[in-house]
Amino acid sequence: SAVISQKPSRDICQRGTSLTIQCQVDSQVTMMFWYRQQPGQSLTLIATANQGSEATYESGFVIDKFPISRPNLTFSTLTVSNMSPEDSSIYLCSAFPGDTYGYTFGSGTRLTVV
Amino acid sequence: DAKTTQPPSMDCAEGRAANLPCNHSTISGNEYVYWYRQIHSQGPQYIIHGLKNNETNEMASLIITEDRKSSTLILPHATLRDTAVYYCIVRPGNTGNQFYFGTGTSLTVIP
Numbered sequence: 001s002a003v004i005s006q007k008p009s010r011d012i013c014q015r016g017t018s019l020t021i022q023c024q025v026d027s028q029v030t031m032m033f034w035y036r037q038q039p040g041q042s043l044t045l046i047a048t049a050n051q052g053s054e055a056t057y058e059s060g061f062v063i064d065k066f067p068i069s070r071p072n073l074t075f076s077t078l079t080v081s082n083m084s085p086e087d088s089s090i091y092l093c094s095a096f097p098g099d100t101y102g103y104t105f106g107s108g109t110r111l112t113v114v
Numbered sequence: 115d116a117k118t119t120q121p122p123s124m125d126c127a128e129g130r131a132a133n134l135p136c137n138h139s140t141i142s143g144n145e146y147v148y149w150y151r152q153i154h155s156q157g158p159q160y161i162i163h164g165l166k167n168n169e170t171n172e173m174a175s176l177i178i179t180e181d182r183k184s185s186t187l188i189l190p191h192a193t194l195r196d197t198a199v200y201y202c203i204v205r206p207g208n209t210g211n212q213f214y215f216g217t218g219t220s221l222t223v224i225p
């Protein structure tokens with residue numbers, strides 16, 4: 001199955017700043033996804049990162065707050081903009097490699113906003 | 115949106131079988147049942163999936179009822195390393211559609 005490298009693994013950021021999270025897949029994948037996991041909660045889908053077109057956002061998430069890039073079939077970034085303490089979460093990327101093992105996930109970025 | 119219901123938590127003695135139930139009463143004919151687990155806030159890990167037949171791999175067995183409205187994940191000999199949150203997800207199989215997580219079951223394996 002595909003392997004995803006996600007970085008940074010953790011960061012502590014000042015409120016009002018932005019952080020860009022990167023995900024690199026070791027093979028070409030059609031679909032990539034970004035999730036947020038707030039403390040003690042399940043994973044919530046933020047958006048689908050489409051190659052060659054704008055990302056598709058889930059209800060409650062907007063492009064101005066979470067801009068996403070997908071320049072090719074192996075890479076995507078998620079930016080958390082104008083951060084507040086409420087953005088403190090784990091952010092995870094995922095890819096669907098098209099095999100029988102379903103979705104592969106990165107190891108996550110633990111973000112703390114102070 | 116999540117279409118599954120799982121108990122929030124379960125305990126299992128080390129070495130015994132862990133049986134994790136999942137209800138998916140509104141499952142459609144083309145939807146598979148997937149199981150993932152998440153250990154201590156790492157990225158979720160694929161365990162197993164199935165459509166209507168029971169499935170077994172090196173990690174677990176998946177038992178799906180004949181009406182497909184529920185399923186059970188079986189870890190045959192639970193170890194302390196199996197302590198994790200287990201998620202049951204239903205979705206069309208082998209496509210790149212969105213993947214929605216429910217609340218999952220927090221399994222604690224007790225020595």
